[in-house]
Every structure is written in structure tokens, then in C-alpha cells.
Amino acid sequence: MGARPVLLVIDDEPGMLALVERIVRPTGFELVLHTSARDALAGLAASPADVALIDLQMPELGGLDVLKAIREIQPQCGVILMTAHAAVDSAINAVKLGALDYLSKPLDIDRLRQLLSQAREDAERRAALLAAENQTAHRLELCGMIGRSAVMQELFGLVRRIAPHARTALVTGETGAGKEGIARAIHELGPRRQRKFVTINCSAIVETLFESELFGHMRGAFTGATDHKAGLFEAADGGTLFLDEIGELPGAVQAKLLRVIENGEVQRVGSMQPKKVDVRIVAATNRQLKTEADAGRFRSDLYYRLNVIELAVPPLRERLQDIPYLTAAFVEEFSVKFHKQIDGVSPAAERTLMEGRWSGNVRELRNVLERACMLAEGRSLTEREIQSSMPSTTAAPPRSTDSLDRRPTPPRSDDLDAIERDHIIRVLAEERGNKRAAAERLGLSRRTLYRRLERHQLVPSRDTLGSVGSPET
């Protein structure tokens, strides 16, 4: 923990605040003192506290209500209550509501100091854990790409292994799955990271201008060619050329591209002089290029040349366990962008995200979270904020058990495994993550359900169990 720990003290009696300050000042806490509970709560969002010491009897808002409010808006803040009228039932209530302790007035000074030093240690331990988690997170990322699932970790490993050597690579995957991110990672992790990464989107170029764009032209080569111009190959010389949506490349250009790859030479349009270029080529497509090649719509020789190394980015629905991590990263990004203090999503909101169809994959998830962060009013995104930010095609069907039992949602694929996986996720969601209840409904033992969850990679590690259901249930 970098800064000093913060102690928030709320008591309607100013003399009490002064006394606490007198006792606590030497212990190194930073003190925030309030005679009004409402003011204190209003300020809490902007300046979080590590511990709060709260009077039980106050005129405008009782200590128990303040305790509840703090548990809600800042659960990591430890709360100690104090009262001049010790009563067993309010003490029990306080502890049930999550208070650290309950002190009677006159205060036992040593006990107070002891509690605070304990709270301070807890805060430091939490900070250390968070730092360790951040480090782990960083280690598991690939050039800023997040992917905790086994399939993504495997893909990241493949990228790390091929990046130093590959001359060409083909990145495949659905729209928004992260193909461009993978292409950049190949560049960043390769020997050419200091050189240029040049992108061309093949679907955005007029057919007649392709050759000139890629290979350049000489003055007068065609109407409008008023000057010599280098193409993207020459611009990317020494670096990487990213050919996005390569499936859209016209046939004639495909042939020329293959020649450039094979000879390492380009010829500007209108020039007879071949020019040596040294360019690494990464191509991407969301089409089934093999099918296109078999159907004669894409040159087979070019296809085989490119797919020597194929990196397939799996769709988001096949790696649901990445969703909480992606969500956390995007929420952080947009809370900074919109100057809002948003720490994450509510458990119900997370379930909604886990159930989405995500045909637009990570890009769609990112867009939904951007909208939700824009709408957000509290410190965590609610189910409603998520739902109203989701296109209806992405949102899962209503979760009423009744209608779902009779009208099962159409499976996302005919693959039996996928159907089973979908079904398990749905039943778990309907049972609000309660595994015992879900197992019962599925006619499985709890152990078997666990094994299935593992097989479908729905429980990658203990820390993400909460996304599907808590381990105790």
C-alpha cells in the first residue's frame, strides 16, 4: 500500500471525533472526520476509506444503516461501531451485517488501537494480493490481449513460438474475435518490432486500385498517376504488412501477391524493374478460406502458401471464462474514459454477460460495456444497465424457469458437446449458480456436474468460480 490507510470516523458529537483523532493520530492513519453520516457517505465514493468507526445512535441516520450503506458501496472497508448504550441485540445485528467489532463508550483505547492495526494489516494484505493478481494478469496477457481460457492461452503460446520466425501467417476467426490483435502481437513479438506495421483492409479498396496500392505505380502508368508512388509493400519494407480480409482480394491481385511472396520482389505498375522487398505478411480472414479455395473463389496455391501457419482465434462463446476478465478490463478502460468511478459489474449483470450470444465476439462485448458504462449510475454496472445496452440478438432469452423448460433455446451449433454446454450454462443460470440444484435438475451427481464443468472449461480456476456460481452452493 502506497498511501497511508484512511480511517473514517462518524459521530454526531464533535468532542468524540476530537478524542478519536487524539488517540489515532500517532498510529499513522489518515483521518476523515464527520458529524453528519450523510455527508460522510456522500464523500465515500470519491475518497475511499480502509476502516470506518461509526457511532450507533445518531439523529439523522443510525449507525446500522450507515454500516449497511458502506457494505454496499465499499465492501472492502472494515466497519467498527461504537455506542454509549451497549445492547446485546444491536451488537449481534452489527456483526451479522458485517461489522468488524462493536465497542462501547467509554472507549477501550487499547482495544481500539489493536483493531485499527489489524484492519491496517488486512488492507495491506489486500493491496499485496491485488498487486500479485495484476502481475499474474500481465503474465497471462499477450501484448494487451486478454485470454485466460485454455484455448486462448494455447493460441498465445503458439503466437509466441512462431513470432520470431514466421515469414507469413494466416489469422482466422469470426468478426470481432481479435484477429487484428493477434496480427499485431505477431509483429510486436518478432524481430521486426521496431519497424513498421502496415495495414491494408482488402474489402475497403476499389478493385482497380489494388495493384497500385500494394505495389505502387510509375508516373503515367494510368490516368491519374501523376507521380511515382511507392506501394504498401515498399512502405512496409523491413516490417510487417497486415492484409486484413484477404478473402476479398481480386483474383488477379492474388496471383501477383503470390509472386511477391515467393520472389521477394515487387514491380510498380508501369515499371519493368523488379524491386527487392523484405516484408513479413500476416493475412486475416473471417471467411472459410479453405472452402473458398475448394470452390475456386480463392487461389489454392496462395491459400496453401499463407496457411503454413494458421492461427485460429476462437469465438467468444467458446471461451466464456474469458468474459469476466475482458469485462473487468473494458470497465476499467471506460470508467477512465467517462470519468466515472465504476469498479465492476454486479453478480447478476455478470451472469447476463455470460449468457450472451456474442456473435460479434469481443468487439460486441466491448461495445455493450461501453454503452453500459455511459449509462451507469452506481459503482457497479447493474443487470438492467447491461441488458439495456445489449442488442436483443445478443441477450439470452428471458430467464423465467417456466417458459425455458418448455421452450428450449435453439442450440448455437449442432455439435452435441456445444448443446450440452449450452444447456448446463442455462440451467446453472436459472438456478442462480447453485450447483446442487443444477445437478439435481440435470440428473447428475454434483461430482459429475463438476467434471462436466471442467471439461467445458466453465470452471478454469477457483477465482472465477463465482462467475457461474459460488463454490459452497
Add this chain to the structure above:
Amino acid sequence: MTNPHDIDHALKNHIAIILGYIEVLLQECGPDDPRRADFDEIHRAALAAVALLHPDREKV
């Protein structure tokens, strides 16, 4: 403030403040501090007041 319950509450708080300060002072002054005897007197009186206000509680 006329409600006896409110008066009782406020009184308990004020005595708690007096007692708290005197305990801090006592902890801070060494055994040979000349003020120690005076502090002890205040402390005793404050404790007696607490005992009156909290008849149900053990001596602090």
C-alpha cells in the same frame, strides 16, 4: 434537550470524552510526572461518573 433519555445519552457521551482524554494523558505521562496525581483524581472521578451512568456495567 428536555427528554431524560436524550440527556442521559449526551451525558454518557461527554463523560466518555472526559475519560478518554484523561486516559490518553495518563498513558503519555511518565511515572514521575508532577501532573500525574491530578490526572489520577480526574480519572477516578470520571470512572465514578461512568459507574453512576452505567449501573449495569462493570467498572471500566
